[in-house]
Amino acid sequence: MKDVVEQLSSYKSVHLNPANIKTHFVGIPLIIWSLFLLLGMVRFDTPGGQVSLAMVFTLIVLVYYLWLHARLAIGMVVFILPVLYTSEAMVASPHALWIAVSVFVVGWIFxxxxxxxxxxxxxxxxxxxxxxxxxxxxxxEVYFALGWEKSLEQEIAPIARRKRMALETAKAG
Incomplete structure (x- = not known):
């Protein structure tokens, strides 16, 4: 399995333009929230009460992020728990499906x-x-802007630029 440096540098290689990154700060959270809402509609009973597929997915994804990078995973917990909470609260809405689909489409437009x-x-x-x-x-990117994880940023940035140059060379050739 690829490590965090390889994963982030691959992602960054097609996300070097600041305007693109800004649109992603809108689009990705919208997509995540809508997916959590959709997954929250799938529920099953357990001895401890009702559990949604969104809850199970959250646990799996956070373990994956923890495996990749513990400090970034802490930030992801801070982000994901409110997303899970608000999407779970919206599941009861009679319009939940339409809301989820609409938010998903808007996120992808961004x-x-x-x-x-x-x-x-x-x-x-x-x-x-x-x-x-x-x-x-x-x-x-949030961590880097706050001056955190600078060594990670210094490691992934040149790899991302080299990957991007290789992509552009392949595209031109």
Missing amino acids: QLIGHQYEKAKPAFVDDLNQLLIGPLFLMA
Whole structure:
């Protein structure tokens, strides 16, 4: 399995344009929230009470992030728990499905607009795992902006630029 440096540098290689990154700060949270709402609609009973697929997914994804990078995983917990809470609260709405689908579409519109600035295809096109790395990438960007995890930033940035140059060379050739 690829380590966090390889995962983040692959993602960053098609997210170098600041305008693209800004659109992702809107689009990715919208997509995540809508997916959590959809997953929250799938519920099952356990001896401890009702559990949703969103709760199970949250646990699995947070363990994956912890495996990749413990400090970034802490930030992801701070982000994901309110997303889980608010999406679980919305499940009871009679319009939950339409809300989830609408928010999902709006989120992807932001993503696609961002990639017009970038002039590069989304990372998940070549590696579906990058769908899970997008949120972690945004958390890393927050950490970098706060001056945290500078060694990680210094490690992934040159790799990302080399990967991007290779992509552009392959595209031109």
